[in-house]
Amino acid sequence: AQKITQTQPGMFVQEKEAVTLDCTYDTSDPSYGLFWYKQPSSGEMIFLIYQGSYDQQNATEGRYSLNFQKARKSANLVISASQLGDSAMYFCAMREGYSGGSNYKLTFGKGTLLTVNP
């Protein structure tokens, strides 16, 4: 079973509008972390935002916010006021608890390609 599922291969949004990128995860570990990364066409991986499983509030970083619904095991990324420079591939990732070597790796979803239209 996939640990991270991103069901939207591609998304389109108009400049200045908000967009939500979906991510669901699967783990039985009570301690985990969820991450979003951005990969523009230039190829580098840019860390955007983090949510810990015990965090009470949804994480926010500037125009990025993470809509964390623990019971539903979802961690959607919301980008407000989209900009042309937001066009990129977006990856959701999870780090599971501290058993064995699991805390040393992130498992990534397959990504969502976001296109921002002018």
Add this chain to the structure above:
Amino acid sequence: DTAVSQTPKYLVTQMGNDKSIKCEQNLGHDTMYWYKQDSKKFLKIMFSYNNKELIINETVPNRFSPKSPDKAHLNLHINSLELGDSAVYFCASSLAGRNTGELFFGEGSRLTVL
């Protein structure tokens, strides 16, 4: 200053050759990784080292041999290259025990096997 640097950025080689990719981080992190990104952009972990000790080896063929001379360096050597090895290889680092523990990635090394 580049935090995580990989060399070379591009590598084109023939099947059967042996090649290496080098990685260095100047962030003071204690954990380093190699990830492989295939043509469909899927990122999969290959190896993880913590303080020069191999922590994760994700069923990677033994043609791939990582080497960590110190905690700031993690190199990847690939023997007998095959067509399927063509991919972008990312080095990354993190600080174990840090609350968020996000990975800092290098720019990637695009390997093309002909």
